[in-house]
Every structure is written in C-alpha cells, then in structure tokens.
Amino acid sequence: MSDWKKAFRSFYYETAEDPEDIALERRHTAVLVIDIQNTYLEPKDDPEEQRRWQPFFDRMSGTVIPNCARLIDWARAEGIEVMYARIACQTEDGRDRSLSQKKPGFNYLLLPKDRTDSQIVDALAPRGDEIVVTKTTDSALTGTNLRLMLRNIGITHVIVAGIFTDQCVSSTVRSLADESFDVLVVHDACAAATDALHERELEIINMIYCHVVGLDDLPGFLTGAG
Template identity: 75%
Template sequence: MGWKTDWRSFYYAGAEEPEDIAIDAAKTALLVIDIQNTYLEPPEDPEEAARWAPFLERMNQTVIPNTRALQDWARGEGIEVMHARIACLREDGRDRSLSQKKPGFNYLLLPKDREDSQIVEQVGPQGDEIVVTKTTDSALTGTNLRMILHNMGIERVICAGIFTDQCVSSTVRSLADESFEVLVIEDCCAAATMELHEHELRVINMIYCHVMSSAELRGLPIGAAVS
C-alpha cells in the first residue's frame, strides 16, 4: 500500500504503478489554497454548527498543523511556498465569478481587506512569499499564477488546502491542463465531509495529480527528476 496504489478510482484500478518521483526543489512550489479565517468560524445556528463540527475538528487538529509542518519542510528544502485565497476586489463583490454569486454555500462576499478573508495566521505567508487573490475557484484561472509559475521555472506544484472537492480540485485540474506535474497532499486538505474529501481524491488521482500523504511526500528524494 502507498501513494502508487492508494486512492485509485474505477478508471485506474488496473493501471501500472506510476514511476518514482524525485523532487527538484528549484522547479517545485507548494501552493496552499483558501485556508482562511471565514472557514474556521462555527455557524451560529446550532444545527449547522453540529453539521460542520467534524470539518472544523479536522481543520484544527489535522489540516492546519500538517500544512504548517509541510510549509516549514518546504522552506527548509528551498521549495517555493505560495498562497492562494478567495476574495473580491470590490466591496460589493461585482468582480466575483458567477459561481461565487449563486445562492447557497458557494455564495461568498469576502472583500479582500476584511478580516474573515485573510489567511489563517498559522499557515500564512512569511517574508516575500507570493499570495494570489482569486475571484473564482481555480487559483490558476482566477489569477496571474500561471504566468508567475512559468516565470519562476516551476514545473511541479504541491497542493494543500480547502475545499478538496471545490477550489483544490479546480486548481489541480487547471494546473494539469497546463501540463504542470501536480501532487495533492491528502492530510493537508479537507472537504465538508470525509466522504466528499475521499471521493474527490479518487476522482482526480492519477489523471490530474498524484495523491499522497505529507509523510510520503517528505520521504521522496530531493534531486533531479526521474526520467
């Protein structure tokens, strides 16, 4: 068992194991997506608070500490640490994509300077680390991140953050479509429920990315990519 065989969907049940991965630090970035204050605020309604309690527990006990540890590891290895957050540039949110204006959970009015739109402090940027602000799900579609990655010579992007089945998945698919190699770190991500989280990891694994744990990632050799 391990990342080469775990998280397989129906499509890849019988596929050959992928090749070994070596991390070329100079060509790799760690992108943390949408771990923002608003998502750690318990709902005021008691029933909604109960529904979201498992998500908040996973965020506070697993995703945030694991992500911070991953960031520290990446910084120590010379891997670029980057950040994406979802927010609107106008106070009225007119600049948001249609998906962010529809009623329901995905409706977001997060002006960029408001406290609830800021990145959670524990996993926030250090020094001059790049932060992109997006107005749609994909961090690539909604920003100039594509150009930034190309300008910096990045070929592989390690993804962490929330929500696995929404902004993480959209970003991963966009990166894959642009021919970036993508790794998704399963214990640094969360969806509203574990069922949604695990289902989406199986959907995107092997075709758009490789899914692995943070321990498996740190166990990969640092050096030139395996040809």
C-alpha cells in the same frame, strides 16, 4: 508513509500499472496552499449547522492546519517556493466576483480583500515575499496570473494543500494539469465538508490530474542535495 501508488484509485485505474517514482527538484517545485482563510473557521450561528459542520472543524484544527504548517515549514527549510491562494474580491459589494461566487447557497462568497475574514489563518501566514494570489474563481489559475508566475520562476511540480478538496483544490489541480504542471495533492493536508466527499474527490482526480500522496511521503521524493 503511505502506499501512494495503490491508494485512492478509482474505477479507471483499479487495474492500471503503478506510476513511476516521483522525483522533485527543489528549485522547480512549489507548495500551493489554497483558501485556508478565517471565514471557514468561524462558528455557525445555528446550532444544527454547527453540529453538521463540527467534523469539518475538527479535521481542520486537528489535521489540516497542523499538517499544512508542517508542510510549509518543510518547504521553507528545503528552499522550496511557498505560495498561497485565497478567495478575495477587489470591491466591497463583490461586483467583480465570478458567477459561481454570486449564486445563493454555500458557495455565495462575499470576501473583500482587506476584511479579516478573507485573510489566511494566522497559523499559516505567509512570510517575507512569499506570493499570495487572490481569486474570485475556484481555480487559482483561472482568475489570477499564477500560471505566469510559476513559469517565470521555473516551476514544473506543484504540491497542493488546502480546502475544499472537491471544489477549489480540485479545480486548481485540473487547471494545473491542463497546463502541463506535474501536481501532487497532500491528502492529509486537505479537507472537504465531509470525509466522504474528500476521499471521493481524491479518487476522481488521482492518477489523471495529479498523484495523491501523504505528507510523510514528500521528503522521499526530493532529489539531489539541499
């Protein structure tokens, strides 16, 4: 277990007192897995780009996907709501996308909703009636009715995992915090393009918009009988 009360502190919180203990009620807690889709695991055509991205691919296959699978299995066993967000546009040409996904460069994303590359990876596939929202925005709240569904279900605490830590994860966390949800980010079930970006973003959002915790910390936060 990590010392989550001390880890990932930015300048703003270097001298702050420790946060209170976290208490999660199963029926008011949801796990949200963000954007772990086939497109992000596809090999790069250019060998140099493949080399640049190899550490990310290694983290995804060796850490993030296995830990997200553990997180999902744990949540299902505990009766905690499991939800997903993925990037997917409704139109084949992507005319419904937000501006950020139409700009040239890395964040240019054309992922029609029925295409294979837009689907959640098989290892983390939703089961039964688990909710999946599709978005053409970074934040899973901004471009969907996720906010309404969380409120309807009675969720107050959201456990977040997925990619990319410094983009869609961070945007979603900030939106959730602004809507007064209590948010936990599972640092060993997330990734950015590099470990440096990942860790820096965790420092930025920790203790302001969320608490950054480890996967093994979560069982100790549960209250009451299962």
